[in-house]
Amino acid sequence: MNFDKSCALRARLHRLIPGGAHTYAKGDDQFPQEMAPVIVCGKGCRVWDVDGNEFIEYGSGLRAVALGHAYPPVVEAVRRQLEFGSNFVRPSLIELECAESFLELIPNAEMVKFCKDGSDAVSGAVKLARAHTGKDMVAICGNHPFFSVDDWAIGVSGMPGGVPATTRAMTLKFNYNDLGSLEKLFDEHSGNIAAVLLEAEKETPPAPGFFDGVRALCDRHGAVFILDEMITGFRWHVGGAQTRYGIKPDLSSFGKALANGFSVSALTGKRELMQLGGFDHDRERVFLLSTTHGAETHGLAAAIATMKVYREEPVIDVLWQRGQSLADGLKAAAADAGVADHVPILGQPCCLVFGSRDTDGQPSQPFRTLLMQEILRRGVLATSLVVNYSHTEADIDRTVEIFSEAFFVYRRALDEGIEKYLLGRPVKPAIRPFA
Structure with missing residues (x-):
């Protein structure tokens, strides 16, 4: 994938916004170098960046988007409310x-x-x-x-x-x-x-x-x-x-x-x-x-509409089911690639995260960066594995395929040295005292 436009916007973001983002967890230091997409729109479980790249997205707006981006009943409730003042x-x-x-x-x-x-x-x-x-x-x-x-x-x-x-x-x-x-x-x-x-x-x-x-x-x-x-x-x-x-x-x-x-x-x-x-x-x-x-009335309208969906549809059950399918698929793929001990899948199915460990089994930011690098270039944007209601089983299957390919690169990096495969600097903890 090409990230040229996102990279060009980086300097402008940092010049005007401390850290280049309004949330530290969204900063470009949390992504592989030259691979921090600037998003322009989202629909369901997918987002598109300024370069036209399409991603299956996990993390769901730092866990805020449980139903899916631009979920129609919520958008419509907000649209109706806006006509009456905010x-x-x-x-x-x-x-x-x-x-x-x-x-x-x-x-x-x-x-x-x-x-x-x-x-x-x-x-x-x-x-x-x-x-x-x-x-x-x-x-x-x-x-x-x-x-x-x-x-x-x-x-x-x-x-x-x-x-x-x-x-x-x-x-x-x-x-x-x-x-x-x-x-x-x-x-x-x-x-x-x-x-x-x-x-x-x-x-x-x-x-x-x-x-x-x-x-x-x-x-x-x-x-x-x-x-x-x-x-x-x-x-x-x-x-x-x-x-x-x-x-x-x-x-x-x-x-x-x-x-x-x-x-x-x-x-x-x-x-x-x-x-x-x-x-x-x-x-x-x-x-x-x-x-x-x-x-603000439109925010409360969104909340009411969202809670109505929770009441009337099996949102929570689907989050757990889709997450379990994702966890099972990723664990099997990691085992197949020989990295099950190095990329643990952690948490409850409705709120999964992935670990990244080096040859000594220690948490590793360079190996986290490598994994993110490999899934990004294949069309998955994931700083975590948090699903939303719009992820389908087909989305889960495609995600597992992409991670499977990335896991084999991870295995080779473990065997041959990460410097052979990692492009650029590693990511850093979002909350840290010095740059």
Whole structure:
């Protein structure tokens, strides 16, 4: 494939936009050199770039597009709503309709406030927890890489520049599936932890009793249990991973697949916590998610239409089925090429990722780059293996064929040296302290 036009646009992007993209995970440093396509349109599970290349796409807008790009019922709902205006000086009726639709699906939710991104929703939950408990510290799962762009979270990430040391000290880390590590934090910071925050699942499933244990520790120490469902919500189950696994958080955050790529996220949870952002109580009020564009009507129309599809069609079942077909096919192809131990297929079928390991079995950015290089040149755009509802079995079969060819190149690179096959510099972690 030819990427000349995309490469020509790179300098312009970097001159005007820090990092060349509005999300670090979309930066050209995440792609093989000279092979970072600039997208012009998408339909279903396919996208086209400025050079006219067509790709079967995985990752689905960083997991936000669960139904498929430009999914007709969602597009039509947005088109209809645009004729009536997008933003007013008072709440619109569609805000109530969207809240009712959302709260019907989420079992532990009594109130909801919509906003535009995951960071605001999660940070809003942290603020509520601090106000409710009168405590300052937050315990987050250290195995989950990203919760918010705000200082309390990014200060303990791999890219903490600009965050004061005093702020960094307020956020603690524990390990997933390790109740002992969380209990140790409560013991070491007795009476000071306002909230425990984690995702329901990434590549490793929850151990039996883990979330019951988290719930019990929060109750015992007077902390708020916050579940980040930005990724798991509307993929694991229509009611989120909390429904699939029987998790009982106090507050939850949703987004990404909630509106099929339109900018809608949600903070939801128990009334006694959520109402602190209102005025139907006698406690000190919390300034909670007051955003000019938080309730843009066309975004809420997209969310309502998306949730309607989830209710009426087997979206979640298809995501799991297609993902399982993809995982089975890729594992068989990797075994056939002799790279099964070097390219593990990880995660639940509805949200798969692939690993990349070198000759010593260690995680390798150069080998990740090589694999991406080989699938890109054959027509698959995949920084992960996240499917959407529009992927067909034929798309899965073609993807497996392409990966199979790439796996044999991977095998030769293992045997003969990667420098013989990799063109250009390797990709880098998206969150890192230096260029």
